[in-house]
Amino acid sequence: MMNADMDATAAGGEAAALHEAYALATAFLASLPQRPVSQVPTPAEMAVALDEALPENGRDPAGVVGEWFARAERGITASPGPRFFGFVNGGVTPAALAGDWLASAIDQNAGLWAGSPAAAQTELVVLRWLQELFGLPAEWAGALTSGATMANLVGLVTARQWAGRQLGFDAAGDGLAGQPSIAVVASSEIHLSAVKCLGTLGFGRNQVRRVAARCGAADVDALAGLLRGIDGPVILIGNAGEVNSGHFDDLAALADLRDGHPGGAWLHVDGAFGLFAAVSPRLAHLVRGIERADSVAADGHKWLNVPYDCGFAFVRDGSLLREAFAVGGAYVAGGAGWDPFTHVPEMSRRFRGLAAWCALKAYGRAGYRALVERCVDNAAAFARWVDETPGVELMNPAPLNIVCFRLVRAGLDELASDELNRLAVRAIQSDGRAFVTGTVWQGRAAIRAAFDNWRTTPADVRLLQEAVAQVGASLSA
Numbered sequence: 001m002m003n004a005d006m007d008a009t010a011a012g013g014e015a016a017a018l019h020e021a022y023a024l025a026t027a028f029l030a031s032l033p034q035r036p037v038s039q040v041p042t043p044a045e046m047a048v049a050l051d052e053a054l055p056e057n058g059r060d061p062a063g064v065v066g067e068w069f070a071r072a073e074r075g076i077t078a079s080p081g082p083r084f085f086g087f088v089n090g091g092v093t094p095a096a097l098a099g100d101w102l103a104s105a106i107d108q109n110a111g112l113w114a115g116s117p118a119a120a121q122t123e124l125v126v127l128r129w130l131q132e133l134f135g136l137p138a139e140w141a142g143a144l145t146s147g148a149t150m151a152n153l154v155g156l157v158t159a160r161q162w163a164g165r166q167l168g169f170d171a172a173g174d175g176l177a178g179q180p181s182i183a184v185v186a187s188s189e190i191h192l193s194a195v196k197c198l199g200t201l202g203f204g205r206n207q208v209r210r211v212a213a214r215c216g217a218a219d220v221d222a223l224a225g226l227l228r229g230i231d232g233p234v235i236l237i238g239n240a241g242e243v244n245s246g247h248f249d250d251l252a253a254l255a256d257l258r259d260g261h262p263g264g265a266w267l268h269v270d271g272a273f274g275l276f277a278a279v280s281p282r283l284a285h286l287v288r289g290i291e292r293a294d295s296v297a298a299d300g301h302k303w304l305n306v307p308y309d310c311g312f313a314f315v316r317d318g319s320l321l322r323e324a325f326a327v328g329g330a331y332v333a334g335g336a337g338w339d340p341f342t343h344v345p346e347m348s349r350r351f352r353g354l355a356a357w358c359a360l361k362a363y364g365r366a367g368y369r370a371l372v373e374r375c376v377d378n379a380a381a382f383a384r385w386v387d388e389t390p391g392v393e394l395m396n397p398a399p400l401n402i403v404c405f406r407l408v409r410a411g412l413d414e415l416a417s418d419e420l421n422r423l424a425v426r427a428i429q430s431d432g433r434a435f436v437t438g439t440v441w442q443g444r445a446a447i448r449a450a451f452d453n454w455r456t457t458p459a460d461v462r463l464l465q466e467a468v469a470q471v472g473a474s475l476s477a
């Protein structure tokens with residue numbers, strides 16, 4: 001193998017390396033329908049496959065790419081394939097993938113206008129298209145982020161700025177120390193990413209006050225009661241799609257509570273995947289009232305089916321958002337156009353807007369409506385099968401694209417039943433036909449299947465059913 005140098009002569013190796021990556025990628029994509037979704041390797045097996053000392057001397061880039069793939073392959077999950085139903089992972093459409101490759105090749109810094117007018121303007125257009133797709137007001141500000149966690153952070157940092165202003169201080173400028181506390185209220189089904197943000201923002205992960213969520217949706221009367229006991233400004237976090245079974249808070253009712261709170265309130269909605277209900281007239285009732293929120297977070301790498309990583313935040317009051325992230329600096333002063341870094345935590349950023357632009361342009365509103373409805377139909381078909389099949393039961397109705405279920409066996413007590421379902425998750429993953437993940441729903445171990453991949457067909461849903469049925473039968477034997 002030749003040794004690679006990083007001088008101008010290296011350009012010759014570029015095409016060879018890209019060809020190698022292309023060959024590996026196309027072979028991988030072609031294998032998705034047959035490939036085991038996961039081989040569930042152990043950490044020890046992956047360490048044996050990959051760990052080594054830093055090489056003193058290099059080798060040719062094409063060889064490096066090929067070597068990595070061969071050594072890591074056992075640990076590559078077929079998550080862009082049609083039968084990965086774990087978490088809420090999305091797939092990657094051809095248009096998004098091509099856009100993402102091009103974004104890496106042209107390597108734009110999408111942090112500021114001066115870094116790339118093309119990237120900054122593309123992001124602006126993508127944000128406006130997304131606002132149109134979801135029916136959010138065009139005057140809102142937005143930002144592309146690395147995912148819904150960072151989109152939650154963008155919304156909540158703006159909420160913190162608003163609350164500080166209500167109390168007479170500048171939260172981003174002067175910090176929270178010595179200031180009156182700001183109440184954060186949510187349901188028991190608040191996503192852990194939002195909890196993580198509350199820790200990052202200085203509110204404290206343990207300070208969020210939670211009301212019960214019957215069947216996944218916040219108990220509005222309990223929320224009203226909680227708010228009555230709070231004098232000052234409140235940050236209210238609602239769910240548009242909780243992660244275990246896809247249920248929605250009554251967002252219009254939450255907006256009413258926000259409007260009625262004497263101390264003022266900010267409504268932030270986590271719509272990581274659930275915001276996509278707005279794309280279908282059949283499902284839009286689930287997000288009724290979301291346009292009354294103060295900030296909304298969602299994911300691109302879930303239901304938009306663009307590659308990791310991509311999310312987006314929308315904020316009603318763009319000036320508060322900019323205040324929250326404003327920093328002056330002579331060397332980045334004043335681009336002629338939009339500087340994305342004034343709306344997000346980072347400075348330099350990946351040009352993730354290109355994959356989203358290509359996807360929205362290639363498939364349009366109608367394409368996304370069809371995708372969302374197909375996924376919801378697949379989820380409904382699976383939920384119906386669960387409902388009708390002895391030995392499995394639904395934990396909660398499935399209003400959108402996540403089915404929460406469990407295996408049931410006569411004569412098992414709660415503990416044994418929980419153990420059976422934990423074993424079943426691992427056994428289904430090891431089986432390789434389909435990938436599901438486990439959870440705990442209202443104190444009981446359960447299994448989740450999420451449907452948000454453009455490749456999934458009804459035949460894939462039947463394979464999932466077969467895998468669940470066979471694993472269930474063999475565990476009972």
Ligand SMILES: *Cc1c(COP(=O)(O)O)cnc(C)c1O
Pocket residue numbers: 088146147148149150191193194241242243270271272273299311
């Ligand atoms: C996935 C998810 C998040 C976190 O999103 P990331 O993209 O993983 O950062 C937040 N909220 C909900 C409801 C989610 O499903």
